[in-house]
Amino acid sequence: MQEPTFLILTALAAGPQHGYGVIGDVGEISGGRVRLRAGTLYAALDRLQAEGLVEADREEIVDARLRRYYKLTGAGQAKLATEAERLQRNSEEARARLRRIGPAGGVA
Amino acid sequence: MSPLERRYRRLLHWYPADHRAVHEDEMIGVLLADTGAGRERPDGRTVADLVLGGVRLHARRLFRGPRWDAALRAVSRIAPLLMLVSAGQAIGSALSAVASPIVPLDQLQDAVPGSYIAVWAATCLWAVVVGLAPTRARAAAGLAWCALIAVAITERAAYHGWPDAWNALIGLLAATTLTYTARAGGGPALPGRHRFLVPAALLCAGVISALFSDPTGVDLYERWPWSADHPGGQAALVVLAALSVALLVRSPVARRAAALLVIAFAAGVAVSVVSLDGGITAGLALRTWYEAMAHAMPVVLGVTLVYGLYGLGRLVRLVPPEVSHE
Numbered sequence: 001m002q003e004p005t006f007l008i009l010t011a012l013a014a015g016p017q018h019g020y021g022v023i024g025d026v027g028e029i030s031g032g033r034v035r036l037r038a039g040t041l042y043a044a045l046d047r048l049q050a051e052g053l054v055e056a057d058r059e060e061i062v063d064a065r066l067r068r069y070y071k072l073t074g075a076g077q078a079k080l081a082t083e084a085e086r087l088q089r090n091s092e093e094a095r096a097r098l099r100r101i102g103p104a105g106g107v108a
Numbered sequence: 109m110s111p112l113e114r115r116y117r118r119l120l121h122w123y124p125a126d127h128r129a130v131h132e133d134e135m136i137g138v139l140l141a142d143t144g145a146g147r148e149r150p151d152g153r154t155v156a157d158l159v160l161g162g163v164r165l166h167a168r169r170l171f172r173g174p175r176w177d178a179a180l181r182a183v184s185r186i187a188p189l190l191m192l193v194s195a196g197q198a199i200g201s202a203l204s205a206v207a208s209p210i211v212p213l214d215q216l217q218d219a220v221p222g223s224y225i226a227v228w229a230a231t232c233l234w235a236v237v238v239g240l241a242p243t244r245a246r247a248a249a250g251l252a253w254c255a256l257i258a259v260a261i262t263e264r265a266a267y268h269g270w271p272d273a274w275n276a277l278i279g280l281l282a283a284t285t286l287t288y289t290a291r292a293g294g295g296p297a298l299p300g301r302h303r304f305l306v307p308a309a310l311l312c313a314g315v316i317s318a319l320f321s322d323p324t325g326v327d328l329y330e331r332w333p334w335s336a337d338h339p340g341g342q343a344a345l346v347v348l349a350a351l352s353v354a355l356l357v358r359s360p361v362a363r364r365a366a367a368l369l370v371i372a373f374a375a376g377v378a379v380s381v382v383s384l385d386g387g388i389t390a391g392l393a394l395r396t397w398y399e400a401m402a403h404a405m406p407v408v409l410g411v412t413l414v415y416g417l418y419g420l421g422r423l424v425r426l427v428p429p430e431v432s433h434e
Contacts, residue, residue: 019138037154038138039161042131046165050172065137 001083007034008044009053009072009080016057016071019045045070053079111148113140119155122162124169177292178299179364184289185297186369187282188252189239189307192314193406194275195232199225200318227262231255232314238286239307245290252283273379274403281372299361305414313410320406348412373404 004026011017011025019041026036048054053076057069072080109117116139120132139158143150150158170176202225234255238248256279263275289297298306377400 019134020141023138023142037157038135038142039154039157039159041138042127042135043161043164046127047168050168062137065140066133067137068131068134 001079004034004036004040005044005048006080006083006087007036008041008048009076009083012054012070012072013077013080016069018067018069020067022070048076052076112143112150115150116140116158119150119158120162122159124162124165126169127165175360176364178361179368180285180288180292181297182302182361182365183281183368184245184285185239186306186310186365187278187285187372188235188248189310189314190278190369190407191231191235191255191275191282192239192310193317193403193410194278195228195235196314196317196406197402198228198275199232200320202228224262227255227258231259235314236311238282239310245286249283249286249290252279252286256280256283274373274376274400277372277376277379281368285368301418305418309411309414310407311410312414313406316409317406348408352408352411373400376400376403 007026007029008022010029011022014025017025019038023036023038023041026034045054049056052073054070055073057071059066059068061067113136116136117132120128120135123132139150139154143154234251238252256276259275259279297303
């Protein structure tokens with residue numbers, strides 16, 4: 001799973017969000033490292049909806065502008081959980097190996 | 109509408125119409141909220157991101173979606189039956205080589221081993237079973253890959269050359285589309301009456317192919333009434349091809365299925381041309397053309413016969429009895 005996809009699913013794991021909310025949340029989750037733009041977001045949402053991982057939740061009008069909220073489906077939650085577990089296992093293994101070789105620069 | 113919004117809306121024309129209809133206003137809201145105050149033009153990165161997003165969605169709709177799914181399922185039924193045409197031609201050629209008085213017996217055993225006919229006969233049986241009643245897609249896909257490899261090996265052994273490009277590509281198309289169907293889950297492959305007409309047409313094509321085969325397997329085209337010596341037959345061929353195209357373009361699924369088959373056919377032509385030793389001469393180009401026609405003609409004839417008879421049958425049934433007695 002690519003990082004933007006993982007971050008979008010993570011943003012929606014907190015509850016239904018509209019497009020601009022997802023963009024802000026992704027920036028926050030990644031510590032400002034990932035700046036999602038509308039084109040990338042909506043291409044990803046289109047794919048995630050087609051795969052049944054995300055679905056539209058509700059719509060509302062704010063300042064005469066349409067806002068559509070998206071939420072994770074059951075399959076989306078399961079997919080995110082699996083991916084998070086995989087990443088955690090990998091990072092734990094990486095940390096364990098790094099501990100074994102000592103502090104950075106300690107290896108010839 | 110602000111100049112910025114107008115520019116964003118213009119950029120959203122890069123998106124598929126169905127996506128725009130649902131998401132345009134929503135995306136405009138996100139884009140305006142995400143743009144710093146006072147700007148009149150979108151920045152370069154946002155423009156590139158929007159254009160790329162639109163292209164991605166078009167690409168996804170072009171190669172995925174229900175129409176491509178239906179087309180791949182249809183081809184997964186058609187391609188095994190197309191193997192019947194190749195099988196008919198291979199078996200017909202081999203049998204007529206056995207019966208031919210011009211081939212010395214000692215060369216014959218070397219040229220046409222029994223395993224060659226046996227493998228093609230097994231492929232023929234597989235094509236009939238898969239084409240007519242594909243209940244186990246996974247097993248059919250596995251057998252398709254086995255048939256592809258077996259045919260390639262036996263062809264190489266029988267003729268001491270590279271396997272026939274047409275057979276290899278049709279086999280590859282059958283194997284890949286059956287694998288797709290197996291992975292995507294079962295479902296109806298050919299809609300309505302085509303479920304019976306397409307197998308009937310291709311069975312017919314297989315028989316025609318076997319009947320008109322000769323020991324060389326290449327001069328087949330010259331026997332047809334629409335060979336280069338018969339301008340009237342060639343005109344009939346053009347009319348038949350135009351009619352087929354006119355019928356196919358009416359359905360988006362048929363257009364896609366036809367495109368897949370034409371790509372495989374064109375790849376067969378390309379491989380034949382590229383694999384010609386000593387470059388392309390007028391004689392070799394003609395031979396390649398004959399080979400292409402030898403594969404295409406039985407299909408055209410089979411489809412014309414079966415669909416023509418079906419159309420005629422419907423026409424006769426549509427005429428009221430009192431009118432037909434007049």
